[in-house]
Amino acid sequence: MDHPDSKQSYKSGYVAVIGRPNVGKSTFINQVLQQKLSIVSHKPQTTRHQILAIHSTAAAQMVFIDTPGIHNQKGTALNKHLNQTAQSSSHGVDVVLFLVEALKWTDEDRRAAKVMQQSSAKKILVINKIDKVKHKEQLMPFVERLVGEHHFDQIHYISALKNKHLEPLLKVIYDYLPVGEPIFDEDQISDRSTRFFITELIREQLMERFHQELPYSVTVNIEAYEIKGRMHHIHANIWVERNNQKRIIIGTQGDAIKQIGIKARQAIEQFIEAKVNLKLWVKVKSSWTDDIKAIEALGYTDEFKD
Numbered sequence: 129m130d131h132p133d134s135k136q137s138y139k140s141g142y143v144a145v146i147g148r149p150n151v152g153k154s155t156f157i158n159q160v161l162q163q164k165l166s167i168v169s170h171k172p173q174t175t176r177h178q179i180l181a182i183h184s185t186a187a188a189q190m191v192f193i194d195t196p197g198i199h200n201q202k203g204t205a206l207n208k209h210l211n212q213t214a215q216s217s218s219h220g221v222d223v224v225l226f227l228v229e230a231l232k233w234t235d236e237d238r239r240a241a242k243v244m245q246q247s248s249a250k251k252i253l254v255i256n257k258i259d260k261v262k263h264k265e266q267l268m269p270f271v272e273r274l275v276g277e278h279h280f281d282q283i284h285y286i287s288a289l290k291n292k293h294l295e296p297l298l299k300v301i302y303d304y305l306p307v308g309e310p311i312f313d314e315d316q317i318s319d320r321s322t323r324f325f326i327t328e329l330i331r332e333q334l335m336e337r338f339h340q341e342l343p344y345s346v347t348v349n350i351e352a353y354e355i356k357g358r359m360h361h362i363h364a365n366i367w368v369e370r371n372n373q374k375r376i377i378i379g380t381q382g383d384a385i386k387q388i389g390i391k392a393r394q395a396i397e398q399f400i401e402a403k404v405n406l407k408l409w410v411k412v413k414s415s416w417t418d419d420i421k422a423i424e425a426l427g428y429t430d431e432f433k434d
């Protein structure tokens with residue numbers, strides 16, 4: 129996005145993207161950055177870490193915060209941690225984008241709206257997935273209800289997937305940002321390491337293939353990373369909670385894990401632009417989602433700090 133007055137008024141700031149699971153938060157951010165920074169799937173609770181996505185243009189630096197979807201599931205330490213992560217990200221930001229799915233309003237949206245309402249930032253209601261709405265006149269009563277219940281500074285209708293109507297939204301975000309220098313180096317696109325993205329690309333393959341069979345708590349960590357010549361040798365562990373989940377991932381005669389390995393390797397090669405030798409191990413750690421120490425060990429407390 130270029131603005132004629134960009135030299136006098138370079139702007140920078142933080143934009144939290146909040147909403148229940150599966151509304152398209154990560155899809156939106158990837159589309160703005162034109163880069164797959166955040167993994168996407170049709171299974172709710174795909175995003176499990178707070179990720180900064182840094183969008184630098186000639187006029188502004190918008191630091192988007194992708195957050196785990198705010199959900200109603202109680203119980204495990206991981207679930208609580210995910211909600212806390214999403215909640216804390218709405219504080220200390222300049223703009224909050226509250227994403228909803230067109231014509232869908234659930235208890236989880238309501239819960240997410242409560243979080244959004246606590247923020248003192250500018251609030252933009254973003255109705256996503258409008259490509260799915262056949263009868264656009266249905267949007268009016270839907271939106272009227274939302275704005276009757278909550279305060280918003282702006283309303284936008286977009287399709288993140290089809291890249292529709294993102295420009296006007298970006299323009300408004302720009303308007304709301306304070307004048308300021310870039311916060312991050314303009315070449316930097318995220319606060320996360322390459323290792324982090326590698327584990328996410330492996331997890332994405334697992335989510336895509338086993339979205340029915342596996343709980344969202346499957347996690348991945350890197351055991352070893354060695355560069356020999358031009359080849360990156362990566363050993364990664366896939367953590368599950370039960371033996372039967374391990375059997376599912378491995379598949380008959382190792383068929384499933386082999387396929388996942390191939391696809392993940394290709395995605396990683398594309399991401400790091402180098403040849404990769406990927407080895408995957410499936411390991412069982414019972415009830416790690418209930419174990420705060422295990423969550424720490426797997427990097428869940430390594431969140432962005434102000």
Ligand SMILES: Nc1nc2c(ncn2[C@@H]2O[C@H](COP(=O)(O)OP(=O)(O)OP(=O)(O)O)[C@@H](O)[C@H]2O)c(=O)[nH]1
Binds near residue numbers: 258
């Ligand atoms: N039709 C349509 N589908 C979309 C759109 N945006 C996202 N999706 C789909 O919705 C699903 C969820 O998208 P995500 O971007 O993973 O959603 P999220 O809000 O990040 O979800 P969590 O990380 O689980 O909180 C994926 O299957 C996307 O392809 C859209 O504009 N139109």
Ligand SMILES: [Mg+2]
Binds near residue numbers: 174
């Ligand atoms: Mg997401």
